[in-house]
Amino acid sequence: LILFLLSVVLAYLLANKFCERLGWKVGALTAVLMLTSPLMLRFASENMIESLGMLLFLSATYMYLVCEEHREVLYYVTLAFILGLSLYTNYVYAFLMLPSFLVVTLVKLGPLTLAARRLSKKGEKVAVPFIWWAYKKLIVLGVLLVLAAGWFSFNFSRRVALLLDVILRSGMGQGPGWLESLVYYPRVIVEQISFSPWIGIFLLLSLFVPFVARHFEGLKKLYVFVWTVLLLATLIISTKAPQIIYIIVPFIFMIFSAVFFHWLERFWRRDKKLAWLLVLVLMLPSLISLPRIYGLYLPERTGQNMVDVLDYFKTNVPEAARFGTILNLKHFNPDVLRFHFRDRPGRILSEETLERGGLSGESVYYLTFDLDADSRYKKDLLDDSLYRWNAWLREKEINGKVGLHSSERFENIDLTARIYKNIP
Numbered sequence: 107l108i109l110f111l112l113s114v115v116l117a118y119l120l121a122n123k124f125c126e127r128l129g130w131k132v133g134a135l136t137a138v139l140m141l142t143s144p145l146m147l148r149f150a151s152e153n154m155i156e157s158l159g160m161l162l163f164l165s166a167t168y169m170y171l172v173c174e175e176h177r178e179v180l181y182y183v184t185l186a187f188i189l190g191l192s193l194y195t196n197y198v199y200a201f202l203m204l205p206s207f208l209v210v211t212l213v214k215l216g217p218l219t220l221a222a223r224r225l226s227k228k229g230e231k232v233a234v235p236f237i238w239w240a241y242k243k244l245i246v247l248g249v250l251l252v253l254a255a256g257w258f259s260f261n262f263s264r265r266v267a268l269l270l271d272v273i274l275r276s277g278m279g280q281g282p283g284w285l286e287s288l289v290y291y292p293r294v295i296v297e298q299i300s301f302s303p304w305i306g307i308f309l310l311l312s313l314f315v316p317f318v319a320r321h322f323e324g325l326k327k328l329y330v331f332v333w334t335v336l337l338l339a340t341l342i343i344s345t346k347a348p349q350i351i352y353i354i355v356p357f358i359f360m361i362f363s364a365v366f367f368h369w370l371e372r373f374w375r376r377d378k379k380l381a382w383l384l385v386l387v388l389m390l391p392s393l394i395s396l397p398r399i400y401g402l403y404l405p406e407r408t409g410q411n412m413v414d415v416l417d418y419f420k421t422n423v424p425e426a427a428r429f430g431t432i433l434n435l436k437h438f439n440p441d442v443l444r445f446h447f448r449d450r451p452g453r454i455l456s457e458e459t460l461e462r463g464g465l466s467g468e469s470v471y472y473l474t475f476d477l478d479a480d481s482r483y484k485k486d487l488l489d490d491s492l493y494r495w496n497a498w499l500r501e502k503e504i505n506g507k508v509g510l511h512s513s514e515r516f517e518n519i520d521l522t523a524r525i526y527k528n529i530p
Contacts, residue, residue, distance in 0.1 A: 120171075162191060164356060210330045294348045430456070
Protein backbone atom coordinates (compact mmCIF):
# COMPACT_ATOMS: atom_id res chain seq x y z
CA LEU A 107 0.00 0.00 0.00
CA ILE A 108 2.93 2.33 0.70
CA LEU A 109 4.21 1.79 -2.84
CA PHE A 110 0.78 2.69 -4.19
CA LEU A 111 0.62 5.91 -2.15
CA LEU A 112 4.11 6.85 -3.33
CA SER A 113 2.92 6.25 -6.89
CA VAL A 114 -0.05 8.58 -6.33
CA VAL A 115 2.28 11.35 -5.15
CA LEU A 116 4.68 10.78 -8.05
CA ALA A 117 1.80 10.72 -10.55
CA TYR A 118 0.60 14.06 -9.16
CA LEU A 119 4.05 15.58 -9.64
CA LEU A 120 4.42 14.09 -13.12
CA ALA A 121 1.01 15.35 -14.23
CA ASN A 122 1.92 18.86 -13.12
CA LYS A 123 5.21 18.59 -14.99
CA PHE A 124 3.60 17.34 -18.19
CA CYS A 125 0.81 19.93 -18.12
CA GLU A 126 2.36 22.98 -16.48
CA ARG A 127 -0.08 25.35 -18.19
CA LEU A 128 -3.02 23.91 -16.27
CA GLY A 129 -1.16 23.90 -12.97
CA TRP A 130 -2.14 21.56 -10.15
CA LYS A 131 -5.59 20.65 -11.50
CA VAL A 132 -4.42 17.82 -13.77
CA GLY A 133 -2.35 16.29 -10.98
CA ALA A 134 -5.20 16.56 -8.47
CA LEU A 135 -7.72 14.86 -10.77
CA THR A 136 -5.16 12.14 -11.59
CA ALA A 137 -4.66 11.46 -7.87
CA VAL A 138 -8.43 11.31 -7.24
CA LEU A 139 -8.92 8.86 -10.10
CA MET A 140 -6.11 6.65 -8.79
CA LEU A 141 -7.53 6.65 -5.26
CA THR A 142 -10.98 5.62 -6.54
CA SER A 143 -9.83 3.08 -9.14
CA PRO A 144 -11.04 -0.48 -8.41
CA LEU A 145 -8.20 -2.02 -10.39
CA MET A 146 -5.52 0.03 -8.65
CA LEU A 147 -6.87 -0.40 -5.14
CA ARG A 148 -7.33 -4.13 -5.59
CA PHE A 149 -3.76 -4.75 -6.69
CA ALA A 150 -2.36 -2.21 -4.23
CA SER A 151 -3.93 -4.08 -1.30
CA GLU A 152 -3.34 -7.64 -2.51
CA ASN A 153 -0.05 -7.56 -4.40
CA MET A 154 3.31 -5.86 -4.28
CA ILE A 155 4.78 -6.63 -7.70
CA GLU A 156 2.18 -4.59 -9.60
CA SER A 157 2.61 -1.60 -7.30
CA LEU A 158 6.38 -1.82 -7.54
CA GLY A 159 6.21 -2.10 -11.34
CA MET A 160 3.98 0.97 -11.55
CA LEU A 161 6.25 2.94 -9.20
CA LEU A 162 9.29 2.01 -11.31
CA PHE A 163 7.57 3.13 -14.52
CA LEU A 164 6.56 6.46 -12.95
CA SER A 165 10.05 6.93 -11.47
CA ALA A 166 11.73 6.13 -14.78
CA THR A 167 9.43 8.59 -16.57
CA TYR A 168 10.21 11.32 -14.06
CA MET A 169 13.93 10.64 -14.36
CA TYR A 170 13.63 10.65 -18.16
CA LEU A 171 12.24 14.19 -17.98
CA VAL A 172 15.07 15.21 -15.65
CA CYS A 173 17.59 13.74 -18.09
CA GLU A 174 16.17 15.87 -20.90
CA GLU A 175 16.72 18.98 -18.79
CA HIS A 176 20.26 18.21 -17.58
CA ARG A 177 23.48 16.95 -19.10
CA GLU A 178 24.89 15.20 -16.04
CA VAL A 179 25.71 11.56 -16.75
CA LEU A 180 24.62 10.60 -13.22
CA TYR A 181 20.96 11.20 -14.11
CA TYR A 182 21.24 8.86 -17.08
CA VAL A 183 22.91 6.17 -15.01
CA THR A 184 20.07 6.49 -12.49
CA LEU A 185 17.51 6.14 -15.28
CA ALA A 186 19.30 3.05 -16.58
CA PHE A 187 19.35 1.55 -13.09
CA ILE A 188 15.59 2.08 -12.66
CA LEU A 189 14.84 0.53 -16.04
CA GLY A 190 17.21 -2.34 -15.34
CA LEU A 191 15.48 -2.92 -12.02
CA SER A 192 12.27 -3.64 -13.92
CA LEU A 193 13.96 -6.80 -15.22
CA TYR A 194 14.42 -8.02 -11.66
CA THR A 195 10.87 -7.05 -10.69
CA ASN A 196 8.74 -8.55 -13.46
CA TYR A 197 9.92 -9.71 -16.88
CA VAL A 198 6.52 -8.89 -18.41
CA TYR A 199 6.68 -5.30 -17.20
CA ALA A 200 10.27 -5.07 -18.41
CA PHE A 201 9.14 -6.24 -21.85
CA LEU A 202 6.56 -3.42 -21.87
CA MET A 203 8.64 -0.66 -20.28
CA LEU A 204 11.90 -0.91 -22.19
CA PRO A 205 10.33 -0.69 -25.69
CA SER A 206 8.21 2.24 -24.47
CA PHE A 207 11.26 4.29 -23.60
CA LEU A 208 12.97 3.17 -26.80
CA VAL A 209 10.02 4.39 -28.88
CA VAL A 210 9.87 7.71 -27.00
CA THR A 211 13.59 8.19 -27.63
CA LEU A 212 13.28 7.31 -31.32
CA VAL A 213 10.34 9.70 -31.72
CA LYS A 214 12.61 12.46 -30.47
CA LEU A 215 15.70 11.17 -32.28
CA GLY A 216 14.14 11.41 -35.76
CA PRO A 217 13.52 15.19 -35.79
CA LEU A 218 16.80 15.85 -33.98
CA THR A 219 18.73 13.86 -36.57
CA LEU A 220 17.29 16.01 -39.35
CA ALA A 221 18.02 19.14 -37.33
CA ALA A 222 21.59 18.01 -36.72
CA ARG A 223 22.18 17.54 -40.45
CA ARG A 224 20.96 21.04 -41.14
CA LEU A 225 22.98 22.52 -38.30
CA SER A 226 26.16 20.66 -39.25
CA LYS A 227 26.25 22.68 -42.46
CA LYS A 228 26.62 25.81 -40.34
CA GLY A 229 29.50 24.40 -38.32
CA GLU A 230 30.33 21.49 -36.11
CA LYS A 231 29.97 23.45 -32.88
CA VAL A 232 26.33 24.19 -33.55
CA ALA A 233 25.54 20.46 -33.72
CA VAL A 234 27.33 19.66 -30.45
CA PRO A 235 24.13 19.70 -28.32
CA PHE A 236 22.63 16.97 -30.48
CA ILE A 237 25.83 14.91 -30.43
CA TRP A 238 25.96 15.16 -26.63
CA TRP A 239 22.30 14.12 -26.37
CA ALA A 240 22.92 11.02 -28.51
CA TYR A 241 26.04 10.20 -26.50
CA LYS A 242 24.05 10.21 -23.27
CA LYS A 243 21.50 7.86 -24.78
CA LEU A 244 24.30 5.45 -25.63
CA ILE A 245 25.41 5.51 -22.00
CA VAL A 246 21.89 4.57 -20.91
CA LEU A 247 21.81 1.72 -23.43
CA GLY A 248 25.21 0.45 -22.31
CA VAL A 249 24.30 0.36 -18.64
CA LEU A 250 20.99 -1.29 -19.47
CA LEU A 251 22.77 -4.04 -21.35
CA VAL A 252 25.08 -4.65 -18.37
CA LEU A 253 22.12 -4.83 -15.99
CA ALA A 254 20.22 -7.08 -18.37
CA ALA A 255 23.21 -9.40 -18.66
CA GLY A 256 23.44 -9.59 -14.87
CA TRP A 257 19.75 -10.41 -14.64
CA PHE A 258 19.87 -13.15 -17.26
CA SER A 259 23.01 -14.69 -15.76
CA PHE A 260 21.00 -15.75 -12.68
CA ASN A 261 19.01 -18.90 -13.47
CA PHE A 262 19.41 -18.05 -17.15
CA SER A 263 17.44 -20.87 -18.76
CA ARG A 264 14.36 -20.51 -16.56
CA ARG A 265 14.09 -16.73 -16.93
CA VAL A 266 14.53 -16.87 -20.69
CA ALA A 267 11.92 -19.64 -20.89
CA LEU A 268 9.46 -17.63 -18.78
CA LEU A 269 9.94 -14.55 -20.92
CA LEU A 270 9.45 -16.51 -24.13
CA ASP A 271 6.38 -18.24 -22.69
CA VAL A 272 4.71 -14.91 -21.98
CA ILE A 273 5.61 -13.37 -25.34
CA LEU A 274 5.36 -16.25 -27.81
CA ARG A 275 3.10 -18.99 -26.49
CA SER A 276 -0.56 -19.16 -27.41
CA GLY A 277 -1.76 -20.33 -24.00
CA MET A 278 -2.28 -24.02 -24.97
CA GLY A 279 -5.55 -23.09 -26.65
CA GLN A 280 -6.74 -21.08 -23.65
CA GLY A 281 -5.91 -17.63 -25.04
CA PRO A 282 -8.58 -15.41 -26.57
CA GLY A 283 -9.19 -15.10 -30.31
CA TRP A 284 -7.93 -12.15 -32.32
CA LEU A 285 -11.21 -10.23 -32.02
CA GLU A 286 -11.40 -10.85 -28.27
CA SER A 287 -7.77 -9.75 -27.97
CA LEU A 288 -8.48 -6.47 -29.74
CA VAL A 289 -11.37 -5.54 -27.45
CA TYR A 290 -9.99 -7.02 -24.21
CA TYR A 291 -7.99 -4.05 -22.93
CA PRO A 292 -10.50 -1.40 -24.13
CA ARG A 293 -13.07 -3.29 -22.04
CA VAL A 294 -10.70 -3.33 -19.06
CA ILE A 295 -10.25 0.44 -19.39
CA VAL A 296 -14.01 1.02 -19.53
CA GLU A 297 -15.13 -1.49 -16.89
CA GLN A 298 -12.31 -1.81 -14.35
CA ILE A 299 -10.02 1.21 -14.30
CA SER A 300 -12.57 3.72 -12.97
CA PHE A 301 -15.22 3.24 -10.30
CA SER A 302 -17.74 4.33 -12.93
CA PRO A 303 -18.00 2.69 -16.39
CA TRP A 304 -19.35 6.03 -17.63
CA ILE A 305 -16.05 7.69 -16.76
CA GLY A 306 -14.32 4.63 -18.21
CA ILE A 307 -15.85 5.41 -21.61
CA PHE A 308 -14.33 8.89 -21.52
CA LEU A 309 -10.99 7.46 -20.36
CA LEU A 310 -10.94 5.31 -23.49
CA LEU A 311 -12.06 8.15 -25.77
CA SER A 312 -9.31 10.43 -24.42
CA LEU A 313 -6.71 8.05 -25.88
CA PHE A 314 -7.97 8.83 -29.39
CA VAL A 315 -7.49 12.62 -29.30
CA PRO A 316 -3.69 12.95 -29.52
CA PHE A 317 -4.02 16.38 -31.16
CA VAL A 318 -4.56 17.76 -27.64
CA ALA A 319 -0.87 16.99 -27.06
CA ARG A 320 -0.03 20.03 -29.20
CA HIS A 321 -1.09 22.20 -26.27
CA PHE A 322 1.08 20.36 -23.72
CA GLU A 323 4.75 19.76 -24.36
CA GLY A 324 5.03 16.48 -22.46
CA LEU A 325 1.65 14.92 -23.24
CA LYS A 326 2.85 13.25 -26.44
CA LYS A 327 5.22 11.11 -24.34
CA LEU A 328 2.24 9.82 -22.36
CA TYR A 329 0.45 8.86 -25.55
CA VAL A 330 3.56 7.01 -26.74
CA PHE A 331 3.89 5.13 -23.43
CA VAL A 332 0.22 4.13 -23.34
CA TRP A 333 -0.10 3.08 -26.96
CA THR A 334 3.22 1.20 -27.01
CA VAL A 335 2.17 -0.86 -23.98
CA LEU A 336 -1.36 -1.43 -25.31
CA LEU A 337 -0.11 -2.60 -28.70
CA LEU A 338 2.50 -4.93 -27.19
CA ALA A 339 0.02 -6.33 -24.67
CA THR A 340 -2.62 -6.85 -27.37
CA LEU A 341 -0.57 -8.10 -30.32
CA ILE A 342 2.47 -9.79 -28.75
CA ILE A 343 1.62 -11.11 -25.28
CA SER A 344 -0.88 -13.93 -25.69
CA THR A 345 -1.92 -13.98 -22.02
CA LYS A 346 -4.56 -11.32 -21.38
CA ALA A 347 -4.97 -10.00 -17.84
CA PRO A 348 -5.83 -6.59 -16.32
CA GLN A 349 -2.59 -6.46 -14.32
CA ILE A 350 -0.53 -6.42 -17.51
CA ILE A 351 -1.61 -2.83 -18.25
CA TYR A 352 -1.63 -1.84 -14.57
CA ILE A 353 1.61 0.11 -14.97
CA ILE A 354 0.10 2.55 -17.50
CA VAL A 355 -3.15 3.30 -15.64
CA PRO A 356 -1.71 6.51 -14.08
CA PHE A 357 -0.70 7.67 -17.57
CA ILE A 358 -4.25 7.05 -18.84
CA PHE A 359 -5.58 9.13 -15.94
CA MET A 360 -3.11 11.92 -16.75
CA ILE A 361 -4.17 11.97 -20.40
CA PHE A 362 -7.86 12.04 -19.50
CA SER A 363 -7.32 14.80 -16.92
CA ALA A 364 -5.39 16.93 -19.41
CA VAL A 365 -8.02 16.42 -22.13
CA PHE A 366 -10.86 17.18 -19.71
CA PHE A 367 -9.38 20.43 -18.39
CA HIS A 368 -8.29 21.46 -21.87
CA TRP A 369 -11.87 21.26 -23.18
CA LEU A 370 -13.28 22.71 -19.96
CA GLU A 371 -10.99 25.70 -20.36
CA ARG A 372 -12.02 26.17 -24.00
CA PHE A 373 -15.72 25.94 -23.19
CA TRP A 374 -15.30 28.32 -20.25
CA ARG A 375 -13.80 30.97 -22.50
CA ARG A 376 -16.53 30.50 -25.10
CA ASP A 377 -19.59 29.98 -22.90
CA LYS A 378 -19.62 29.16 -19.20
CA LYS A 379 -22.89 27.26 -19.60
CA LEU A 380 -21.16 24.85 -21.98
CA ALA A 381 -18.41 24.32 -19.40
CA TRP A 382 -20.94 23.47 -16.69
CA LEU A 383 -22.75 21.18 -19.11
CA LEU A 384 -19.50 19.27 -19.71
CA VAL A 385 -19.04 18.79 -15.97
CA LEU A 386 -22.64 17.64 -15.51
CA VAL A 387 -22.49 15.21 -18.44
CA LEU A 388 -19.38 13.63 -16.93
CA MET A 389 -20.36 13.64 -13.27
CA LEU A 390 -24.12 13.03 -12.99
CA PRO A 391 -24.17 9.48 -14.48
CA SER A 392 -21.12 8.67 -12.35
CA LEU A 393 -23.06 9.32 -9.13
CA ILE A 394 -24.82 5.99 -9.64
CA SER A 395 -21.50 4.21 -9.10
CA LEU A 396 -20.44 6.17 -5.99
CA PRO A 397 -21.48 3.38 -3.55
CA ARG A 398 -18.90 1.20 -5.28
CA ILE A 399 -16.13 3.31 -3.73
CA TYR A 400 -17.28 2.26 -0.25
CA GLY A 401 -16.87 -1.38 -1.23
CA LEU A 402 -13.36 -0.71 -2.53
CA TYR A 403 -12.10 0.47 0.85
CA LEU A 404 -14.14 -1.99 2.93
CA PRO A 405 -14.17 -5.22 0.90
CA GLU A 406 -15.76 -8.43 2.11
CA ARG A 407 -13.31 -11.06 3.32
CA THR A 408 -13.51 -14.46 1.65
CA GLY A 409 -12.24 -16.48 4.62
CA GLN A 410 -9.83 -18.40 2.38
CA ASN A 411 -6.77 -17.49 0.38
CA MET A 412 -3.75 -19.05 -1.30
CA VAL A 413 -2.06 -19.63 2.06
CA ASP A 414 -4.75 -22.21 2.84
CA VAL A 415 -3.93 -23.96 -0.43
CA LEU A 416 -0.24 -24.00 0.46
CA ASP A 417 -1.06 -25.38 3.92
CA TYR A 418 -3.12 -28.14 2.30
CA PHE A 419 -0.19 -29.12 0.09
CA LYS A 420 2.17 -29.07 3.07
CA THR A 421 -0.12 -31.29 5.13
CA ASN A 422 -0.71 -33.89 2.41
CA VAL A 423 2.80 -34.23 0.98
CA PRO A 424 5.00 -36.52 3.15
CA GLU A 425 7.90 -34.66 4.75
CA ALA A 426 10.56 -36.88 3.19
CA ALA A 427 9.06 -36.82 -0.30
CA ARG A 428 10.23 -34.88 -3.32
CA PHE A 429 7.66 -32.57 -4.88
CA GLY A 430 7.26 -29.57 -7.10
CA THR A 431 5.26 -27.55 -9.59
CA ILE A 432 5.89 -25.15 -12.48
CA LEU A 433 2.89 -22.91 -11.70
CA ASN A 434 3.72 -19.22 -11.99
CA LEU A 435 1.17 -16.93 -10.32
CA LYS A 436 1.62 -13.85 -8.19
CA HIS A 437 0.75 -15.67 -4.96
CA PHE A 438 1.86 -19.14 -6.02
CA ASN A 439 5.21 -19.63 -7.75
CA PRO A 440 8.51 -21.46 -7.10
CA ASP A 441 9.76 -18.65 -4.83
CA VAL A 442 6.59 -18.68 -2.71
CA LEU A 443 6.76 -22.48 -2.58
CA ARG A 444 10.36 -22.42 -1.35
CA PHE A 445 9.45 -19.94 1.39
CA HIS A 446 6.40 -21.88 2.56
CA PHE A 447 8.35 -25.16 2.58
CA ARG A 448 11.54 -23.60 3.97
CA ASP A 449 11.68 -26.34 6.63
CA ARG A 450 12.12 -28.91 3.84
CA PRO A 451 15.29 -27.76 2.09
CA GLY A 452 16.28 -29.71 -0.99
CA ARG A 453 12.92 -31.44 -1.39
CA ILE A 454 11.53 -29.14 -4.10
CA LEU A 455 12.43 -30.32 -7.59
CA SER A 456 13.37 -28.03 -10.45
CA GLU A 457 11.08 -27.59 -13.44
CA GLU A 458 13.44 -29.54 -15.70
CA THR A 459 13.52 -32.51 -13.31
CA LEU A 460 9.73 -32.48 -12.95
CA GLU A 461 9.10 -32.57 -16.68
CA ARG A 462 11.49 -35.55 -16.99
CA GLY A 463 9.22 -37.39 -14.54
CA GLY A 464 11.18 -36.86 -11.35
CA LEU A 465 13.97 -39.03 -10.02
CA SER A 466 14.04 -42.75 -10.81
CA GLY A 467 13.20 -44.94 -7.85
CA GLU A 468 11.69 -42.08 -5.83
CA SER A 469 8.14 -41.01 -5.15
CA VAL A 470 7.45 -37.59 -6.60
CA TYR A 471 4.40 -35.48 -5.82
CA TYR A 472 3.08 -32.95 -8.31
CA LEU A 473 1.15 -29.96 -7.00
CA THR A 474 -1.51 -28.20 -9.04
CA PHE A 475 -4.99 -26.70 -8.93
CA ASP A 476 -7.86 -25.69 -11.20
CA LEU A 477 -9.37 -22.21 -11.17
CA ASP A 478 -13.03 -21.61 -11.85
CA ALA A 479 -13.87 -19.00 -14.48
CA ASP A 480 -14.79 -16.43 -11.81
CA SER A 481 -11.97 -17.19 -9.36
CA ARG A 482 -10.29 -14.06 -8.05
CA TYR A 483 -6.94 -15.76 -8.59
CA LYS A 484 -7.45 -15.66 -12.35
CA LYS A 485 -5.91 -12.21 -12.22
CA ASP A 486 -2.79 -13.74 -10.61
CA LEU A 487 -1.81 -15.63 -13.76
CA LEU A 488 1.52 -14.43 -15.11
CA ASP A 489 1.71 -16.81 -18.06
CA ASP A 490 0.14 -20.02 -19.37
CA SER A 491 2.03 -22.34 -16.99
CA LEU A 492 -1.22 -23.38 -15.25
CA TYR A 493 -2.72 -24.66 -18.51
CA ARG A 494 0.53 -26.29 -19.68
CA TRP A 495 1.12 -27.98 -16.33
CA ASN A 496 -2.41 -29.37 -16.04
CA ALA A 497 -2.32 -30.58 -19.66
CA TRP A 498 1.00 -32.34 -18.95
CA LEU A 499 -0.42 -33.99 -15.82
CA ARG A 500 -3.57 -35.13 -17.66
CA GLU A 501 -1.44 -36.72 -20.36
CA LYS A 502 0.70 -38.51 -17.75
CA GLU A 503 -2.44 -39.69 -15.93
CA ILE A 504 -3.95 -41.10 -19.15
CA ASN A 505 -0.67 -42.92 -19.87
CA GLY A 506 -0.59 -44.38 -16.36
CA LYS A 507 2.50 -42.46 -15.30
CA VAL A 508 0.86 -40.53 -12.44
CA GLY A 509 -2.22 -40.98 -10.25
CA LEU A 510 -4.33 -38.66 -8.11
CA HIS A 511 -3.05 -38.73 -4.52
CA SER A 512 -5.37 -36.16 -2.94
CA SER A 513 -7.71 -33.29 -3.80
CA GLU A 514 -9.63 -30.61 -1.95
CA ARG A 515 -12.16 -27.97 -2.92
CA PHE A 516 -11.73 -24.36 -1.73
CA GLU A 517 -15.20 -23.01 -2.38
CA ASN A 518 -14.64 -19.45 -1.17
CA ILE A 519 -11.89 -18.81 -3.70
CA ASP A 520 -13.32 -21.00 -6.50
CA LEU A 521 -10.29 -23.30 -6.58
CA THR A 522 -9.76 -27.07 -6.57
CA ALA A 523 -6.34 -28.21 -5.37
CA ARG A 524 -4.88 -31.56 -6.45
CA ILE A 525 -1.81 -33.61 -5.61
CA TYR A 526 -0.61 -36.23 -8.08
CA LYS A 527 1.96 -38.96 -7.40
CA ASN A 528 4.15 -40.73 -9.90
CA ILE A 529 3.54 -44.41 -10.58
CA PRO A 530 6.82 -46.38 -10.80
